């Protein structure tokens with residue numbers, strides 16, 4: 001099952017907010033070259049043109065569907081290409097490397113930091129945001145359903161794997177990012193924020209994760225079984241995130257890291 005830009009963009013404003021909170025803090029005055037790793041549908045990438053009016057911006061993503069959608073936004077200062085983050089190598093100095101909600105899909109991402117920092121121009125920045133809620137209530141519901149008797153044969157390995165919603169999630173504790181990047185000689189600015197998203201509609205937490213962290217489970221099932229699995233997960237999520245008269249509250253913790261090359 002491929003990434004679905006339309007499903008992902010159902011919560012466009014909630015998903016864009018951490019990107020803007022991250023980018024707002026990047027203290028690089030007038031970058032010439034900016035790269036967005038895991039740019040998705042390109043909507044937030046395009047906003048970088050206003051943030052840095054003198055910059056050219058390039059977004060990469062491994063999903064053909066996402067890159068198709070993003071390419072519709074391309075222009076003289078904004079380009080996109082299909083690449084895996086693991087394979088991306090800059091062809092010259094980059095002033096800002098930004099990555100929003102993507103590195104959790106790349107288990108070996110800390111091993112890539114040294115190469116990226118090396119590619120930065122002096123005073124350039126590597127800035128990323130990753131969800132830091134692998135031990136949160138929604139991933140716990142996914143794991144509980146996936147390891148129950150009906151699904152464990154097919155989903156047990158997904159539940160114990162290293163994807164973003166699994167117990168051995170790819171996201172490292174924030175302190176490890178700080179240690180690692182400081183050890184590479186960077187000046188590091190890191191913080192965590194919990195957003196309390198108030199989501200409208202029926203089963204909005206299911207719909208939220210259907211575009212991201214539930215995908216590895218759905219991908220591992222035959223289409224015929226997906227509806228049953230989704231229904232079981234939906235029931236668990238309704239208990240964990242009760243609907244109130246004003247909407248359903250989804251607390252979501254995220255980690256932000258900006259590393260400046262000295």
Ligand SMILES: C[S@@+](CC[C@H](N)C(=O)[O-])C[C@H]1O[C@@H](n2cnc3c(N)ncnc32)[C@H](O)[C@@H]1O
Nearest residue numbers: 038039040061062063066084085100101102105
């Ligand atoms: C949650 S979306 C974030 C999209 C965008 N950065 C945003 O903030 O809206 C994660 C994106 O990472 C991309 N992705 C996942 N693994 C990747 C990889 N190994 N290489 C490149 N892109 C990847 C997916 O295709 C998806 O578009």
